Amino acid sequence: MIISKIINVIKQIKIKELGVKIESCHLCQWRLQIKIHNDEMGVRCTRCFATPVSQSLGLAFKKHFNTSTKTVYELSSRGSFVRFLKKLNVKLVLSEYFDAVENGVTHKGILCQNVEKLTFIDNSFDICTCLEVFEHVENDIQGFREVYRVLNKEGVLLFTVPIDLNSVTIERTKVVHGQRKNTLEPEYHSDNIRGTSKVFCYRNYGYDIVERLKQVGFKECEIYTPPKSSLFGFGRPIIIAKKG
Numbered sequence: 001m002i003i004s005k006i007i008n009v010i011k012q013i014k015i016k017e018l019g020v021k022i023e024s025c026h027l028c029q030w031r032l033q034i035k036i037h038n039d040e041m042g043v044r045c046t047r048c049f050a051t052p053v054s055q056s057l058g059l060a061f062k063k064h065f066n067t068s069t070k071t072v073y074e075l076s077s078r079g080s081f082v083r084f085l086k087k088l089n090v091k092l093v094l095s096e097y098f099d100a101v102e103n104g105v106t107h108k109g110i111l112c113q114n115v116e117k118l119t120f121i122d123n124s125f126d127i128c129t130c131l132e133v134f135e136h137v138e139n140d141i142q143g144f145r146e147v148y149r150v151l152n153k154e155g156v157l158l159f160t161v162p163i164d165l166n167s168v169t170i171e172r173t174k175v176v177h178g179q180r181k182n183t184l185e186p187e188y189h190s191d192n193i194r195g196t197s198k199v200f201c202y203r204n205y206g207y208d209i210v211e212r213l214k215q216v217g218f219k220e221c222e223i224y225t226p227p228k229s230s231l232f233g234f235g236r237p238i239i240i241a242k243k244g
């Protein structure tokens with residue numbers, strides 16, 4: 001696994017864009033970051049392989065994690081951010097969404113959850129996190145509503161989506177009678193756990209994502225942007241929504 005990852009990294013190196021930087025990883029604290037090419041996915045922690053996306057989420061998470069944090073729900077089951085969460089002294093719930101598995105059922109040791117209809121009772125978690133999920137959720141407002149419901153009174157949702165802070169949100173499709181009618185060229189993203197590069201992207205988010213969160217009841221919403229000096233300038237904005 002590690003060897004195949006290293007070979008994959010070597011294949012992607014662009015010598016002229018190569019860079020190294022002494023900067024603590026926001027997940028594992030290792031003090032060496034590498035840039036193998038000039039974009040977000042070209043930057044990694046050299047120990048845990050965390051991208052700027054998961055490291056930025058880690059940075060924001062640590063600002064909201066405190067002694068009263070007892071329960072954390074993350075909408076994935078593996079990767080550097082999950083490994084980081086597993087080291088915390090909290091009750092951690094992980095899940096994935098699988099088309100063919102009944103909602104709420106554990107499949108091959110992984111809990112299946114559809115964020116549009118979570119099976120958890122109200123007020124279950126102090127913090128909910130996810131990386132690059134909501135752009136793939138057909139009814140994201142319903143997903144935000146469900147996360148709001150399962151968060152405790154003072155609960156916080158922290159997450160990433162691909163986002164353009166200079167634009168409003170652009171819906172790429174309309175769903176009419178259960179059928180997608182694409183208004184823009186279909187966009188797909190890759191998904192390692194399903195071994196596919198074909199996960200449909202419903203929308204491209206903009207700065208108004210905070211209005212969607214307020215719409216379902218979140219009281220305070222903000223977009224945190226990591227400092228430009230960090231992660232070769234590839235830190236990712238983190239959306240933070242507080243229930244109480």
Ligand SMILES: [Zn+2]
Binds near residue numbers: 045
């Ligand atoms: Zn790391």
